[in-house]
Amino acid sequence: MEVFMSRRILGIVFVLFFSFLMAGTVLAASPLKIGALFAVTGPASPLGEPERNTAVMMVDEINKAGGIKGQKLELIVEDTQGDATKAMQLVNKLIKNDKVAAIIGPSTTGDTMAIIPVVEKEGIPLIACAAGNKITDPVKKFVFKTAQNDVLAVTKIYKYLQSKNMKNVALITVSDGFGASGREQLKLHAGEFGMTIVSDETYGPKDDFMTAQLTKIRDSKAQAIICWGTNPGPAKVARNVKQLGIKLPVFMSHGVSSKKFIELAGDAAEGVMLPSGKVIVADQLSASDPQKKELLNYVSKYRAKYGQEGDHFGGHAYDAVMILKKAIELGGGSPAAIRDQIEKTKNFAGIGGIFNYSPQDHAGLTSDAFVLVKIEKGDWKLVK
Amino acid sequence: MDNVRQLFQYILSGLSNGAIYALIGFGFAMIYNATGIINFAQGEFVMLGGMLTVFFLAAVKLPLVPAIILAIVVSTIVGIIFERLAIRPLKNAQPLSLIIITIGASIFIRGVAMLIWGKDTHVLRDFSGNDPLYLAGATILPQNLWIFAITVLIIVASKIFFSYSIVGKAMRACSYNPQAAGLAGVNVNNMVLLSFALSSAIGALAGIIIAPLTMTAYDVGILLGLKGFCAVIIGGMSSGLGTVIGGLLLGLLESLGAGFISASYKDAIAFIILLLILFIRPEGLFRKKETERV
Secondary structure (H helix, E strand, O other), X not given: OHHHHHHHHHHHHHHHHHHHHHHHXXXXXXXXXXXXXXXXXXXXXXXXXXXXXXXXXXXXXXXXXXXXXXXXXXXXXXXXXXXXXXXXXXHHHHHHHOOOOEXXXXXXXXXXXXXXXXXXXXXXXEEEOOOOHHHOOOOOXXXXXXXXXXXXXXXXXXXXXXXXXXXXXXXXXXXXXXXXXXXXXXXXXHHHHOOEEEEEEEEOOOOOOOHHHHHHHHOOOOOEEEEEOOOOHHHHHHHHHHHOOOOOOEEOOHHHOOHHHHHHHHHHHOOOXXXXXXHHHHHHOOOOOOXXXXXXXXXXXXXXXXXXXXXHHHHHHHHHHHHHHXXXXXXXXXXXXXXXXXXXXXXXXXXXXXXXXEOOEOOOOOHHHEEEXXXXXXXXXXXX | OHHHHHHHHHHHHHHHHHHHHHHHHHHHHHHHHHHOOOOOOHHHHHHHHHHHHHHHHHOOOOOHHHHHHHHHHHHHHHHHHHHHXXXXXXXXXXXXXXXXXXXXXXXXHHHHHHHHHOOXXXXXXXXXXXXXXXXXXXXXXXXXXXXXXXXXXHHHHHHHHHHHOHHHHHHHHHHHOHHHHHHOOOOHHHHHHHHHHHHHHHHHHHHHHHHHHHOEOOOOHHHHHHHHHHHHHHOOOOOOHHHHHHHHHHHHHHHXXXXXXXXXXXXXXXXXXXXXXXXXXXXXXXXXXXXXXX
């Protein structure tokens, strides 16, 4: 019995010894693992797909150039399908099985909020590509984001209305997380800009007609309509606005800042205005814009690789990879060092805006990150 | 004045949505009246009509009219295959089992559509422009007129078919008593097959004419199917005027409810009506009470 026990212990010691040895050699030669969680399929795929494409493209590029200080990156992409439960399982897999040093994504606010407790507990830095204010408000030690906050989009629209002396606005928002967050911010900040909300309507994400709500808005005292949602709802709103012969200016959120909206809404998209990241109007920016070079660079690279326009959402992933790259360059590959270096990011002119993180601010952008664009002849036109 | 104008707009919007529900309900009634089963896959044929038309227009680059015809033909073939593979082998099963099979089929068709065409929403352009027409201060789209016209056409055609043609009469006979109809020389199997073919074709047509208004995606069939089901229940499963009035009533109540109460309750209104009808007048609003249908 005694002999048996000691043999077993000996065996365990041997196995442990060898596995340490192996781990050591593998670590030295193996690339640094970075996790990525994107909603590549499912309802949020218009966000997750360009994000995944962009992240893959950027990591390939870094590796082709010899990696970061000679160490290559390995990007492990997982598809959350926009489902918070999936996101939970996958974040645990990335941290516990793959042992990633940092994570970029997820694409939606719901997925991100679900995994925040995990990354905080495990101490793995996360650079989210979702927009919700609550991701970084209050500040969480390991959580950063590259997508512009909702409130910046709201401010952009209200400032424009104020400059045109319009005071009465009608809201029509979708009854999901994105719409509810937008509606909250729109109502919260209306007073600051002297806006009165004369009509506050909602619609379901799967509704076919919004004519009833818009009929009410048509007969209210509204001077402008603000719609907050992601495709296809806002496209139906735009069509119903035209159908009802409403001549008021229509504002959409940054949630429809992709060509899909113009395709779905057709003629009805003409004249619609929305706040968006600068990437969709990169070529119309003035030459002095500090982001212009980076934007044009991204757009042309994306087009060369995927044959499509690089958009607003892919830009979030671009910024996340670039910020991460810089942090690893400066502080090395341990999760704690990466976190500390990300927080020190200053004046990084990315796709989403100019990032300045600090211990008090993990969102890093100001309302300059958005420009107002108008849809003219089926294309984006910068409103100056 | 404003209120009158508003009311008029709600009525007009409600009627135009109601015509769509009526047309979808019509497909339900057709199969029910021939076989006594409720085909919950009806909504999926509405989806197939829209998605196939978009597919033939965009991927195959056909002009609009051939694309529509081809979409209807393909949907009809799907309906026929569905009947042959899933319904006919279980000919002697209880109607309840068959109804559950139709639910299974609807999930299957939706899944296949998702795999083939993805989850994106697609749009079909309007048949004749999308500049609104003004009617006493309210507006309506040319596409709504198409919907009204096609609904009326289908209803008149089916009325003539069921009341006057020998095949239509045979189909009705099968629903009352398949055995007796069989003895009288009607090929019951063929009649059931025909009812599935016709209702798939009507469903697909409904899906095509509304796609320019509501857009289309792999999952539009669920809600539209349920609304059509409400319409046909209100109408007492009739394949005539009952379902039309049921659909229009549903559209009207939805639109007025959304306008004067709250848009959040729009779908709730439809389903409350459905429940009320099922509780209070399960035979529908317009059908005389029958004892057992033998």
